[in-house]
Amino acid sequence: MEHLLNRLIRLAAEKPDKQAVIFKKEKLTYRGLYLKISGMAALLKQHGVTHGDRVCFAAVSMPQMVAAYMAVQSCGAAAVFLDKNSAPLQMADICKRAGARLLLTDKPLGGQKICCPVLSLRQLYEQADLQGNEAACTKIDPAADDIAEILFTTGTTGMPKGVILTYVSVYHILSNTIKGIGIREDDCLLLPLPLHHSFALRVLRAVLYQGGTVVLQNGFTFAKEAEKNVEAFGCNALAAVPASFEVMKSQMQEAFARVLGKMRYIEFGAGSLSIRQRREITALLQDVQIYNTWGSSETGGAIFCNVSEAVHDKTKAGTLGKTLPGVRARVVDTEGNEIESDASHPGRLALKGDMLMAGYWSQPELTKQMLKDGWLITGDMVYQDADGFLFMLGRADDIINTGGEKVSPIEVEEMAGQYEWIRECACIGTDDPDGVLGQVPVLFVSVKSGYQEDGLLKFLSENMERYKIPKKIVSIQEIPRNHMYKPDRQKLLWMWENREAMDFMNPVMQALLARRSIRSYTDQKIPRQILDMILKAGYHAPSGHNMQSWRFTVLTRQSDLLLLKEKAEEAARKNSVYFYGWGNPSAMVLVSNDKRNPDGCQDASCAAQNIMLAAYSYGIGSVWLNPFMTLRSAEPVKSVLDAFGIPENHIVWAAVALGYPVSEGAALKKKEDVVRYV
Amino acid sequence: MEEKVLEVLAQEYPQIDFSASQALVDDGILDSLTITGMIAALSMEFGIVIPYEEIIEENFNSVKALAQMVERLRG
DSSP states (O other), rough: OHHHHHHHHHHHHHSSSEEEEETTTEEEEEEHHHHHHHHHEEEEEEEOOOTOOEEEEEOOHHHHHHHHHHHHHHTOOOOOOOOOOHHHHHHHHHHHHOSSSSEOOSOOOTOOOOOOOOOOOOHHHHHHHOOOGGGOOOOOOOOOOOOOEEOOOOOOOOOOOEEEEEHHHHHHHHHHHHIIIIITTTTTEOOOEEEEEEEHHHHHHHHHHHTTTEEEOOTSHHHHHHHHHHHHTTEEEEEEEEEHHHHHHHHHHHHHHHHHOOSSEEESSSSSOOOHHHHHHHHHOSEEEEEEEEEEETHHHHEEEEEETTTTSSTTTTTOEEEOOEEEEEETTTTBBBOBBBBBBBBBEEEEEESOOEEETOOHHHHHHHEEEEEEEEEEEEETTTTTTEEEEGGGGGEEEETEEOOOHHHHOOOHSSTTTTEEEEEEEEEEEEESEEEEEEEEEEEEOOOOHHHHHHHHHSSOGGGGOOOOEESSSOOBBBBBBBBBBHHHHHHHHHHHGGGGHHHHHHHHHHBBBOOOOOOOOOHHHHHHHHOOOOOOOGGGGOOEEEEEEEOHHHHHHHHHHHHHHHHHHTTTTOOOOOOOOOOEOOOOOTTTTTTTHHHHHHHHHHHHHHHTTTTOOEEEETTTHHHHHSSSHHHHHHHOOOOOEEEEEEEEEEEESSSSSOOOOSTTTTTOOO | OOOHHHHHHHOOTTSOGGGOOTTTTTTTEEEEHHHHHHHHHHHHHTTTTOOOOGSSSHHOOOOOOOHHHHHHOEE
């Protein structure tokens, strides 16, 4: 059993110049990483860190996190990872629970009291170079029950739990991953996940252990980062959560298949890809191995599915997969006895192996409940088919008991997710409003244009038993998710319980909430009759003092569109006006108004919004461009607009680009604290 | 320009210490909604458009980088 730190010490000697960790401009070789670990360990010792301590640190997505992690272990102390985005109060709470010796962070604490000294992680990392004391980092030889790290998870019910991983557990978690998933030395893995999370840590450890390269990234907030990283560092592997598939697809648009097609494999963790996502992603990335792993803080990665293979077998398409080598799984009843399971007789998932956690920090009672005879009894309801494949029905707490029948929220979500007009959905159990069945399934959906509730219900009733059909379908803009992008079922339940406003949802509201800007289009033409309807919506908009002095100029010939684009670009350059996002629309409506009309801009704006909503209702994408507001009279634009017949005294307030979308637009988060009732 | 940018941001988000770090994103001080709000505040205050290509991490990690971006976009 070679521990990760010892392995890194060896790699520093054997492959000193190989890149270990990359973050933007900072590249650490294995030798460089080793020097950082050594220097930081020397500094930590100077601050009194010793065997048996716990050191908390902000798990920032930067090389200093990796160096701190190993430096802490090199001192014989346990590493405790903190969510880098957590508030000072939460950080203080975990430090206190862990009985930390030190906290390493660069986040301003805003006067929050911390129970231990606080050092700057960045300074410690920078000062490490000055230590020059390589002898500080020697191989470790921990006892079997020595704690390597504690992973605090917030769970769904408030109180954080600290999962204790010994060196033995950590070693087996990484060897299970390496053997089962096949991590290689030539892997250069892009890791855009929060590093305090068990999945991210597992991947980080495994890639470093194999002498590969890890490229760190701060999540997916900045659309271009993933693309930049893949191109700059030649990444050939990616670890992601299922929801980031959707995020990447909508952000990267046509670049998605080109950029991600370079991967040898993509491992999805911290949640299952839905069957629809599995089909979609394997079709888009045919030469990439798509993996989906089930894991937890308590077990590391435990159940593995090669999606690229499973997806072709209808009976296996949604499977969790089979256990990784070194992991045993059973399906058990509430007493913990093994049962024969099948789709209609599920039980709890129990796992055993050397990778299991030692228990929960300072929670012996909870540990006893969860660990029985060396088996970890999880809260997940599963069944195993005749070929040994495991299938997930949901958290035991989430299984819906409706009139004595059990309904798996995941099964409902999988089925509804296959209905064409559903973007995403989540199912929860709620009290039966009629008070008859105990609980009933309620489905929250985020829909595409063209969705009709009757159609969904018909689809579900053709494919599922009656009692599984949601009693109520609630349309919302997006499914609320936790920090790992899993559906936040607590929040959904809260929304259901406070649903007065939702009862007033209707197709118009649905369109208002779901429309997004679309900037790339297929070359499909928009039928004239539909354009006529869309324009009708435009001139039915309100007009101040009923002036109706507006004009709607419709361009449908590609030659006109290209000419206008070219001239607009030229004029924009000459006049230093910002111009972008034109795309390749199949039609454009120029909304202009008499410049003497003081409400001209307002009228045109209302009309433009009507046009975009009407377009949406026909499944047509749109985006508002307004370069002509400033360039109306600038040559060479002016002559073109004049030639289109726009009156000389008209200002073009809005240019609405229209076309059938290539893919969905990005959903933008909406600020909700902007409404004030007086 | 740095002072002016800091003033605008501090007024919008009094609870965040923007001068505390040269790695506001990396250190976990800014989340995505805050970044959206910063873009709006800077665009309006300085009469600029922050295009898609400029919404990258390195432009948002420090007040200095933000100020440089604003200068650049004001042309």
